[in-house]
Amino acid sequence: MSREYLRQETIEPAKALGKHAGLGFGGAFLFSLGALAFVFGLYALLRMVLPQTDWYEVLARFLTFVGALIVAALVGWRISTVSKKLGVNIEYSGDAGLSVEFEDSFDA
Numbered sequence: 001m002s003r004e005y006l007r008q009e010t011i012e013p014a015k016a017l018g019k020h021a022g023l024g025f026g027g028a029f030l031f032s033l034g035a036l037a038f039v040f041g042l043y044a045l046l047r048m049v050l051p052q053t054d055w056y057e058v059l060a061r062f063l064t065f066v067g068a069l070i071v072a073a074l075v076g077w078r079i080s081t082v083s084k085k086l087g088v089n090i091e092y093s094g095d096a097g098l099s100v101e102f103e104d105s106f107d108a
Contacts (some may be wrong), residue, residue: 039068 046060083090090103 033073035068038071039064042067 019034043060043064046063047057050056080090089099091099091101093099
């Protein structure tokens with residue numbers, strides 16, 4: 001009985017965690033591909049709209065960079081807002097790295 005209990009309490013949750021982690025990594029990969037396609041599309045659009053000179057090429061690259069920074073800032077802001085609502089504190093410091101803390105009370 002203890003062997004079955006051990007399997008039920010350790011192996012089964014580990015399998016479920018692996019499945020969820022795999023789906024999370026797959027979603028992150030697809031999201032990054034979408035972001036890359038957005039940046040290339042924005043750059044191509046700006047090159048078509050702006051006149052065909054060297055300085056406008058530089059302007060198109062700069063505006064693409066600014067657009068990508070704005071989208072990244074919005075995504076980071078939303079992640080931090082949602083994580084605070086869920087009771088998760090995510091902090092990054094150069095020395096200690098990334099730290100994640102959860103609130104003790106969860107409403108079921």
